[in-house]
Amino acid sequence: MDWDTHRYFECFFAVPMLGAVLHTVNIRLAPAQIAYTIDHAEDDVILVHADFLPLMEEVMPLVKRKVRLILLRDDPAQDPECSFDFVTSYDEMMAGPATDFEFPDFDEGTRATTFYTTGTTGEPKAVAYSHRQLVLHTMGLLAGFGPIETSNRLHRGDVYMPITPMFHVHAWGFPYAATLLGIKQVYAGRYTPANLLRLIAEEGATFSHCVPTILQMLLSAPEAADTDLSRLKMLIGGSALPRGLAESALAQGINVYTGYGLSETCPVLTFAVLDPDDEADVEARLKTGNPLPLVDLQTVGAG
Template sequence: MLGQMMNLPLTITNIMNFAETVHGSSEIVSVTADNPDHHYTYTEAFARTRQLANALAKLGIEQGQCVGTLAWNDYRHLELYYATSCSGMICHTINPRLFLEQLEYIINHANDEWLFIDVMFVPLMETLVDKLPNLKGFVVLTDPAHMPNNSSLPNMICYETLIQGESSKFDWPELNENAASALCYTSGTTGNPKGVLYSHRSTVLHSYTTGLRDIFGLTMHDVVMPLVPMYHVNGWGLVYTAPMVGAKLVMPGPAMGDGEVLNRLINDECVTFSAGVPTLWLALLNFMQQAGTSVPTLERVITGGAACPQPIFDTFREKYGVEVRQAWGMTEMSPLGTFNTFKPHMHNWTETDKAPVRLKQGLPVCGVDIKIVDSDNNELPWDGQSSGSLKVRGPWVIQRYFKADSDATDSDGWFETGDVATIDPQGYMMITDRNKDVIKSGGEWISSIELENTAMTHPQVAEAAVIGVYHEKWTERPLLLVVPQPGESPLPDELLSYFKTKVASWWIPEACEFLQELPHTATGKVNKKELRQQFNDYRWPDHGE
């Protein structure tokens, strides 16, 4: 027997209509190349979204077609998100920081016919346009006064000109909740990037969950500043969850890595909540410490995308009164899989007892099942010690990559994440490494992430990475790579001695090398593939032989 409730589809259109009807006066603030201080309301935003939908129809774009975007976090990109998806098109967000070959592959693989691009990406597209045979034209996200001159891009249209004069009335189509809504490609660290095609249903369910009190906990009283790029995994869904609850949005545009601008936006707009990768929090903290400023309205920040160093937790909490929480997920998971929040009995713990819990990636969120397995696919216990390959499943987890011939899941419907993890008896998951990054020394596994977290607690270390390098005796040994804090000159032996009593003696890196900066991937993670190539022929110091 089936239930007898209404069977209305879960679509992004419902989020948009609700936000406009119930929270129309909530504000959206943006930094753009043509306006560093743009303000308008949800009502105004979605009126322009309907104008854009009419313009998209006149361009001849049909339901099911991909519309590419190369854009920062701002109001025009938000309009594109809703106009494309709610029209039945697919919002294909493209990471402009990828290699040219990857951009070429992604745009052609998605069969994008129109690209909506920020002004600063016009030169980038000029280098690629001859290799994009399916493209019909470009829409530059600016006003007429800021359109680039003498560009070689064919059929280049100004965004504001495109929507000017269009009606603010549009009959949104009734969509199947399983219809595709957005497309995001993985960074492609091995082979070509892979497309992850999200549905309206998966996006709405993901938004409901992230809004829960024990997850992001957003309300209409919050002011939300997404530092997660909207070109990566739908900005962690914040551009859906914030309108769903009526929160004010603050969009930093191309300034998301500028600590000074972020500090100003937080204080001018009274930001209470933000989310981003650890490198962005380091930029903000470094600026505030140098400038002697603060962020009195900021209550909590979410960090993810890479393991968060303990100093970020401690500095935000102790110096600025800001609570930092870790989240974990993947492009293939929309992205949220786990979120770190304390259970009730932990609130009375000392900070010393809380610290190890903070460093874990957290509890699985309702809707995502997780498990760890050994090399024979046997499920391992949640004892906090057993380490295995992490698998996930859920209604917003990928089943098949875009245009792939077979499912991405195993025969039981589980997706292999590529992470190595432990899960403790209370359900807290901790990533100990990526399968490709784990170090095997003398037949035993060493967690590069735990070594990096330890190194980052040293006051003279700004950033650290650990990679495995060939060793004649032990097959592989960990090499510590450090970017010192400005003005600091730590000694290698001093940093290596710092690990004593903090990790097992045989885990201690064999040597330490200093770099001016670490390479990062297009999504802000340390690029260990590049580091391994750089140190492929590394010779260990004599004392390590």
């Protein structure tokens, strides 16, 4: 339970590589629902940022299983008060002596991560992802986005900064793709418009992704008028991109376009592929686009 940080990024790799399952807790659920997902996923260890301790004060009394807690904090001197104990803190673990660890070899079908959606009815619904699924999704992303340095593609010259929560389907899988590309990555922590715009400018971010409401938040921020966004490529998903919002983003210099996917598909299925002739075509940017390589997609009519 953390903001978008390097710690979360490290857990994306370290936990599954141990042979354990990474449960990216959906912090937007109600306390009772979070407790349900902790029990349902059979969590043993929970890493909790100090900012979420007030939330955990409501969650922990509802959790039925015994769990161990590890504290995450931005300042090692921070000693927050709470009603439960931590076995250690993340920074204390990192400060300990380095040890050799032989990562186990296991079947590619082994479960690597799990995430809970809100669910249309009843309790939150679990979606699990195997090591094979994560690898194939990463390969599909790079095959679809990364072959050439043009238009809206992700390539080895980019600086990547996600603005999709890392708890939500691995920030759409792009941290894995960015790592395979070996490109610079920027993790913003807690989302505030001023901080996001500052990092885009200072770190030279060129590729990101978010939902329409976050894009609207960025464009509406007072700092946006003084921030150069002309190098930023922005993939929009989660809901349809309104034409007016796309036009506002283009006016700010953002290369904005649409993708489509589902939590159950890890998640990206399609994205709008822009040829040079499409650059000025707003409608082309609003289309769900073409399937990624390795995606078998069937389109059917209503009924």
